[in-house]
Amino acid sequence: MSPNRGKGRKAKSSDAVSRTSSPVLSRRTFLRTAALAAGGTLAAGVAAAAVASPRVGPEAYGVTPPHGYQSGQGSMMYTPGHTMIGAKTNPPGAPPDDAVPYREFDLTFELVEHELLPGVKFPVFAFNGQVPGPVFRVQENDWIKVNVRNNTEEMHTIHWHGVDLIYTMDGVPMVAQDPIHPDETFVYRFQARPAGTRFYHCHWGTPLHMPTALHGAFIIDTPDDPIRKMFPYTRDYVLVLEAFDVNFSRKSINELLRGMKRVNKLMENRTLTPVTHAFFPRYQAFLKAIEDGWRPPYTRGNAEAPQIRPTFFAINGKSYPATVGEQGHLKIKQGEYIRIRLINGGVADHHMHLHGHQFFVVAEDGNPLPSIKRVNTVPVTPGKTLDIVVYGDNPGFWDFHDHKELQSMNNGIYPGGMITMLEYEDMGSVPYVPSYSVNQ
Amino acid sequence: MRTIGMLLCVLPLLAVYAPSHALELDPKVPPEINFGGKMLVTTDFLREDPQAGNASNHYAQNLSDSSLLFGFSKYLFTDNDYGFAVFGFKLPDHDTDLKDDIYLHQAHAGIGGKRYELLLGRTRLTNTLISFPTVRDEDLLAYTHVANGQSNARADEYQIFGGLVRGTYWFSPFWMVGGALLARTETDPADLVNNPGISSSDFNGGSVTFAYDVPEAIKFDRGIRFAGITLDHQRLDVMGTSPRDRKTALIAALTYNLSNNPEKTVVLDLQGIVDQGADALSLSSQVERNRAKNTAVAVAVRYGHRPYLQTRWFAGVATGWKKYDDFNDASSFAVAPNWLYRLGSGVDLTAQYVYRKNRGDLASATGVDGSHEFLVGLTFAFDATINETVGEGRSILNLEHNMQDIGPAGGGH
Numbered sequence: 030m031s032p033n034r035g036k037g038r039k040a041k042s043s044d045a046v047s048r049t050s051s052p053v054l055s056r057r058t059f060l061r062t063a064a065l066a067a068g069g070t071l072a073a074g075v076a077a078a079a080v081a082s083p084r085v086g087p088e089a090y091g092v093t094p095p096h097g098y099q100s101g102q103g104s105m106m107y108t109p110g111h112t113m114i115g116a117k118t119n120p121p122g123a124p125p126d127d128a129v130p131y132r133e134f135d136l137t138f139e140l141v142e143h144e145l146l147p148g149v150k151f152p153v154f155a156f157n158g159q160v161p162g163p164v165f166r167v168q169e170n171d172w173i174k175v176n177v178r179n180n181t182e183e184m185h186t187i188h189w190h191g192v193d194l195i196y197t198m199d200g201v202p203m204v205a206q207d208p209i210h211p212d213e214t215f216v217y218r219f220q221a222r223p224a225g226t227r228f229y230h231c232h233w234g235t236p237l238h239m240p241t242a243l244h245g246a247f248i249i250d251t252p253d254d255p256i257r258k259m260f261p262y263t264r265d266y267v268l269v270l271e272a273f274d275v276n277f278s279r280k281s282i283n284e285l286l287r288g289m290k291r292v293n294k295l296m297e298n299r300t301l302t303p304v305t306h307a308f309f310p311r312y313q314a315f316l317k318a319i320e321d322g323w324r325p326p327y328t329r330g331n332a333e334a335p336q337i338r339p340t341f342f343a344i345n346g347k348s349y350p351a352t353v354g355e356q357g358h359l360k361i362k363q364g365e366y367i368r369i370r371l372i373n374g375g376v377a378d379h380h381m382h383l384h385g386h387q388f389f390v391v392a393e394d395g396n397p398l399p400s401i402k403r404v405n406t407v408p409v410t411p412g413k414t415l416d417i418v419v420y421g422d423n424p425g426f427w428d429f430h431d432h433k434e435l436q437s438m439n440n441g442i443y444p445g446g447m448i449t450m451l452e453y454e455d456m457g458s459v460p461y462v463p464s465y466s467v468n469q
Numbered sequence: 470m471r472t473i474g475m476l477l478c479v480l481p482l483l484a485v486y487a488p489s490h491a492l493e494l495d496p497k498v499p500p501e502i503n504f505g506g507k508m509l510v511t512t513d514f515l516r517e518d519p520q521a522g523n524a525s526n527h528y529a530q531n532l533s534d535s536s537l538l539f540g541f542s543k544y545l546f547t548d549n550d551y552g553f554a555v556f557g558f559k560l561p562d563h564d565t566d567l568k569d570d571i572y573l574h575q576a577h578a579g580i581g582g583k584r585y586e587l588l589l590g591r592t593r594l595t596n597t598l599i600s601f602p603t604v605r606d607e608d609l610l611a612y613t614h615v616a617n618g619q620s621n622a623r624a625d626e627y628q629i630f631g632g633l634v635r636g637t638y639w640f641s642p643f644w645m646v647g648g649a650l651l652a653r654t655e656t657d658p659a660d661l662v663n664n665p666g667i668s669s670s671d672f673n674g675g676s677v678t679f680a681y682d683v684p685e686a687i688k689f690d691r692g693i694r695f696a697g698i699t700l701d702h703q704r705l706d707v708m709g710t711s712p713r714d715r716k717t718a719l720i721a722a723l724t725y726n727l728s729n730n731p732e733k734t735v736v737l738d739l740q741g742i743v744d745q746g747a748d749a750l751s752l753s754s755q756v757e758r759n760r761a762k763n764t765a766v767a768v769a770v771r772y773g774h775r776p777y778l779q780t781r782w783f784a785g786v787a788t789g790w791k792k793y794d795d796f797n798d799a800s801s802f803a804v805a806p807n808w809l810y811r812l813g814s815g816v817d818l819t820a821q822y823v824y825r826k827n828r829g830d831l832a833s834a835t836g837v838d839g840s841h842e843f844l845v846g847l848t849f850a851f852d853a854t855i856n857e858t859v860g861e862g863r864s865i866l867n868l869e870h871n872m873q874d875i876g877p878a879g880g881g882h
Contacts, residue, residue: 150548276858290687295731305732305777323777 113210122197123218131174146351151275153242160346162245169224184208188232194219224251225395244374262366272339272375342446349448357449382406382432392416503540511846550582598722602785606870612789619655621756674703695724718744734773752834765791798829815850
């Protein structure tokens, strides 16, 4: 039983010790490593080279000296007590609190059951328990401080997608920071720039965490917005486009919960090694583990790869016909410009088509485009943001949907999924009022 | 008349199939399909020491316990509850009354949810609590299972499997209570060759189980992994040879983690059976031994060598002791050390030695003093899932005996 067990134990990252592998491999080790990497006759040539250059530093493994000699900790497995419960981590690299005027925000990682539309609920990881996460609206060059607490049993990070920030705040686990452990609070500090439509998402277990729901809009405004100057829009909509494989989410999250309970318990017991969990302080350690008989998960008997097949598609967390109100329903008046920020936070391509209008594509990845296109359909691929401006010149109720029609369905039933509506508010008496159908 | 007869045959089929055709708006939902199986091939050497005469040696290829399983499941309308069905067949022992037959050992359906499960049909009886580390289910059967007082057949399947209506309720992830109506197979002792099975559908008993079972995710952390008791009751009516009677048995079991290290597991399994028995005049026949009052204890220790949580090999030793309380010094003892070496996922080399010893009235009644059995073989086990929609089920292989798995019978991992 670990003497350091129990809640209340604070283990800061500065407490951690790093295990530093020897930068020099023995010739014999290198020969065997080379054989593993290259195999067959190629290995013989590599081995010959090793004789001529017996000292092999970290630069041989992809990190330029002198940076390569001090690796990050990576996991609480390296932490005395093997726990980060209650820890508050202030990573290095950003100005201290009294150096710049921070705008402070609080976020949490939560595991919640989310209702996509009536009758369909599934478990998701979500920022502040909402899907998508809350919209940040900040001014360009604001200093931002985000205290994010992990209220789940899984590890997470936040990547500020498209923001040019200090690399220690970039949220890539093992590259820029240690993952945020259960019951740990991590403080991101950075300056919001450049202006534009950005977003944030979890970068841990990315194929699951980001598309399940750990994503949200991060809008950086500027008073010198060239788009507003060109198109004096009055309303600004944010549409986060999402693709959900509810079965995959349900299965994966259940497995994660089981697995993390086990991992957390074993780490408390100090019976789990970093290798068991596939953590390595250095690339050499990874090679050494393979040499010692550890088999990486991707080599285990050609195990079946997980299949992610989204069957529900959503705008701001809701699938049609639940795409009402804040969930994507767009309103406009005649003669009005509206700006729509499209953010693809999922894993599918979407081809957003607006009926009855030729809209302006004004920004890509948050950055104003040098030449503006006028189209009625625009592709939004994963990780991309596109800003469009619609001019109110054709009164009516207009379909705005993913023209990849298989994604305008709910579990294969049309209509559903990524469909919403552009509604003119100033039509007066109308010849036809929309109703709802969810099975045509 | 012939036409009417054909119609009568077809009508039940229409009744089953009709809903998908007649004004039914709900779509036909394809099930999640789990299939799995195990090929267990061993070469057995058996040396039997009779009470009189010379020892006899037997060599055989043994395919028993090889099986194929098909499971189907769907969510119910509630979306949190599920329905399921399983078909499975296996090869029985080569030297039993079932011989080369294929035995349908799993044929059941049920519904379940987060806290409950209701199962109807044939599957494992509730007459044991722990799956002991032996290569085959039946290697220490006399010590690990409450015997079927209805069966006079040399068919281990009649001891292990039967019809059930079983309900299970989990108060918490750790605590459960279960109850079952049981339909053990009844046999005709007078004509075992031509008619070994008389009925496998008449309800003739029941059981109640209360257990503490640590969830798989944290099983390495606890001393006690499993503890449970079962009260098993049988109504006996063996076709004309014995008066109607009843017998009741109490099973108590404990699985204890001796090591907290998941890379080097050491687990102790203990189970005791106190079978109050029914009237039995001798121990010479199978059914009389099954009905006789007895006390049985089984103990096993197993070691798992799992560096980096990747299984390399298992070694175990299981022992059993049984005493027939109404007879003179009638007892038996068995010990079964075994070993398994993993060649790949589900592909294992296995070896086992079993020593059995009979004493007193039991040796006299059976004419056997003891035996030595050695086997070596290969196991190929697999499971796969198609259209994974319900998920969260344990591997269908948990329905089968598995010497590597630790803990309660039927899985629990």
